Structure formats: C-alpha cells, structure tokens
Amino acid sequence: MNATGLRRDEHMERLKLFGLSSPALMLVMVILVIPVGWLFYVSFIGADGSFSLENYERMITRKSYGRIFWTTFEVSLLTTGICILIGYPLAYFMSQLPPRLANLCLIAVLLPFWTSLLVRTYAWLVLLQKNGLVNNWAISLGLWDEPIKIVHNLNGTLIGMVHIMLPFLILPAYGAMRAIDRDYIKAAANLGASPRRAFWTVFFPLSTPGLFAGALMVFVLCLGFFVTPAVLGGGKVIMVSMKIVSNIELFVNWGAASALGVVLLVLTAGVLWIASRFVNLERATGGGGH
C-alpha cells in the first residue's frame, strides 16, 4: 500500500538534499578541483610549451631539490615534536582546571589567532634580533654573555613556527583530555595505581587520539608553510613552498613550480593516508595501551 507514493517521497527528499548541498559542491569544484587539475596540467608542460616530464626529471636529477624536501620534512617534524613537548603538558594542565578557568586559558591559547600571521611573524623578528628584547633580557639576567643568533636561521624558524602552530595541537589534545572521564583515573587509583602509573597506563593512552590528531594537523600544515620560515629563516631554511615562490618570481617557470606543488600535495596526501591507516589500526586493536 502506498509503495509508489512513499518511494516518490524518498526520491524527492534526496533531490532536495542534493539541491541544498549543490552550492557547496560548486564551490569545491571552482576553488579546489579545477585549480588542482590545472596545477597537474601545467606541471606536465615543458619550457617549449609541449607535453614533457622535464619538470619532474629536474627534481630527481638535481640534488638541491632533494635537500629542500628533506629540510621541509625536518623542519615540520621538529616543529611538531616541539609542539607536542610544549602543548601536551599545557593541554593536560588546562584539562584538569575547573571549566571556567580552563575557558580563560583556552581564550589565551586562541588569542594569537585574532592577530595576523604576518604581524606575529615580524614581531618575532623584532624580539629575536641581535639587539632585540630576548637577547637583551637574557644578557641582563646573565643567561648568556653576548647576543646569540636566534633569528635568520633554523632556531628562529622553529620558534616562529611553533608559536603559530601550537593552538592546532592544543585544541584537539585538550578536547580529547576533557572527554576522559575522571572516574577512569579514580578507578586506576582504586585498583592500586600510583598517580604516575595511572597517568601512563590510563590517561595518556586515552589522550593519544587527540594528541595524534593535533600532531598530524601541525605536521601537514608545516609541510606547506611559507610566511614564517621565509621571514625568520633568513634564506637559510629553504622549504618547498619557498622554492615554489622563487621558481615563479625569479625564473617565471610555472611548470617547475606546479610540479613542486604536485609533489608536495601528493606527499601530504601520503602522510595523511598512512596516518589514517595507523589510527584505524590502533582503534581496531583496542587502542595503544601498552
């Protein structure tokens, strides 16, 4: 009874849903699929305008490209690592605060987001320079004797990038930690676990999905980071994004730049793919308790 009518209703409902989502679909098409497709296309165009693999060949044959990719991964890994070391304890501290205080801390963590990335990066340049605030204070306090080089090199790059990236790690980690029922920790204590063991056997394993999500986000964002390493690296830290810029600005070689972009995109997708497999694997076996 009513089978045809009901089926038609179902069909209409789907159609409406599709209609509602079509603006978003179109947006994705225009700003994502078409440009990326164009990028792929351009990367296979040689200097003479015909189809060629020379842009990719160059990346394999020239050693400097290998070094740039290596630097990109190195800087990204270091930034992620430092973010974990700084961000995890902070997220843990915040997760143990009463909600109102924790929200205040959260606002403090998010505050930098309300300032332009460029402004924050140049602010670091001022703070970290030879006679900048950091060096002067450290010397006055007797931490070190003469100005040390903390900008226009890897140090400066890392300081700036960690500062920019930290919220991306803290937010998911904090979210995961907040979701951990305090009764788990009580149960661990009741069963005989000292606070330290309760942390390592119960709290930490339960917080790893959030930490992992945050670390992944930081790492992937770092891979394509441009402004901060360009300003604070002083040309000594060349990452892929900077090579892309120089390919266009100095050599006006869109093909080479596009090929770099494609490789970076594929590598990033690869990292995400491997990571997603890792996460699923962990869930399937009940999580990395030990």
Place this chain on the structure above:
Amino acid sequence: MTVTNTSAYALPITVRNVTKTYGRVHALDNVSLDVKSGEFLTLLGPSGSGKTTLLMVLAGFTRPDQGSLKFGDAEMIRQPPHLRDVGMVFQNYALFPHMTVEGNVGYPLRLRRVPKPEIAARVEKALATVQLSGYGERRIDQLSGGQKQRVALARSIVFEPRILLMDEPLSALDKKLRDRMQIELRQLHEKLGMTTVYVTHDQREALTMSDRIAVVNFGRIMQLATPQQLYDQPENKFVADFIGDSTFLDVQRDGDTCLVGGTPLKTTRPVPPGDSLSLMMRPERIHLIEGAPAPDDNVFEATVSDLVYQGESFLLYAHIRNGPEVAVRGAIRGDTYGRLPKPGATVRLGLHAADAVIIADGGQ
C-alpha cells in the same frame, strides 16, 4: 540475613567523627559508623544526603576535614587511594575503554607485579565468578550494560581486597536485570565474604541485599539497623517517611495512654519519650473492616476518595474523619476487587495494635 562467612581477608571498618564541609554545607556531619567484618552494609539516602561522600571517604577520593577511619586496626584517613587496597565498583563502571575485558580485570594484578601465568589464571577465575567465562578478548564497547557491570565487579574482586565498595552499581540497568543482579551480588558476597559497603537510593534494593542499612540524610546517619527493624520500627520520622509509604496521624499523650483524634490508641509497641508524637500508618498494614472489628484493632472512620487497580494489588485512598488522607493496599484475589467500596462510600479502616507504630517527631 546474617553474616555467613567471615573470610580471612575481611576487615571491619571503623568511622569516627568524620566531618566534611563544602563551604557552609555539611556533606558529612560528625559521622561515626561501625561496619562489621564480612558484613553487607548499605548506605541508603536521597541524593545529596552524603551517602556517596561517605563512600568516597572510605575509598580515599574525598579528604574529610577531620575524623578517623580504620580498616581493622590500621588508620587509613591519610592514606592515598592507591594504597588502601579496597575494591570499588563505580556507578558508571569506569571500565578502561582502551583495554579488553582481560586487560581490565588483569589491571590490578599487573600493578601488583603478579607473574603473567598467575594473572591469566586469576582473571579467568574472576570472570568465571561473575559468569563471564570466555569474554576475556572482548572489547568494552562490545559488552551490554549487565556484562559491563559484571566485568567491573570482577575487576574489583580479582585482587582479593578485604573491603568492597559499591556506588549505585545497578542504577544503569533495567529493572529485570537489576532484580537478578541484586540476588547475584548477595550470593557473591556470601561466597567471598568481604566486608561490603553499598550505596543506593533505592530502598527495595537496600532491603533486599543488606545485613544492615544505614539511612543517611543531611550528612548524618539517621538510623542504623537491620532491614526489618528499619521498616517495622523506624526511630524517627525521616526514616519512617523515607522507607516505604506512610501517612502520619498526630498523637496526643495523656499520661500513659496515647490519643488519636480523642480515641485511646491500642498498641503493643514501645512509645518513645516526648510529647510530639505521630502514628505511622503503612498502606499494607491497614485493612478494611467488614462487620465487627477485632478487639486488637484500632478503628478509623473514613470516606473513600479514590480506588486504583495495580495488578497484584489495589490502592484505596480514604480521608480519615478529621484527619489526613491515607492509602490502603490490599491483595486482589478472585472477585475481591469488584466488591471494594467505591469513591464516596464510608468505610472503617483497621490498624492492628501490633502495627500501631508511634514515632517521635523530632530527629530531623
């Protein structure tokens, strides 16, 4: 029910003058309590009464302002929770979601550095005790509510604690399962014999399972007695009101006799001291009088206001002349329900002298 098995590792609990305040609120107000070795004692009270706070003091999660707590002869009040060696079943079970059933139950043994083969054997034994043999490999999210409850129980007894604490462990289960688990927990207690302190707000659960019940309110113990004493002879109006249904009639003292509505009351029960007294009337202890009343009956004239059919029994509401409305509960057999008086009818209610319990009004 009596203590049937005082196991070698059961310990008595002695609580003395424990006070805990949150701001101005007395969560625990100078509480003293003795739990006998191997006893099943229930802390019963409404929410916010302090019963959970008291349990948390026993477990070590709440630090009281003052007082003493002894397990056996050992002072425990300043001992951190992980050194107290008490088992606890949490209200939400608190099973670790990142470990299997086996991982959860074996957790306290791994902490105690028990050798691996022994862990496996003891985990299997604990799971068998709660009738979950072969569930060791399951993930926690694959278990039903009742199974989680059993795993939590297995985890809390596997390291053979001398004291077992339970915080409303059955409240998340449906009624049928809850009824069955009550009996199982009771049997398990008789088998293992560890001193058990059980928290609940469900009076039937408390009456079913306990050796003794401590009724808690306003951070104080209102009465500590066996289930039967508690129901039959409550010491104060709070307990009389909280346990079972009851209606109270004002009682005037006239020398040695007690008057209710000007009529002397027949009672075989002790009359508490003081002038402010109430007669406790339980619905199932009141009966409808047809014909001549028995000599031991107290008789109340009343007008029926409502009659409710409840399957196995009926509930009849009647206004006592110059008094409150009382409820009368009776069994339904054959065609008795059809012959019951209808609303508006005048009836005589009987309360046997042995059921005429007089309560002192004070003692809030």
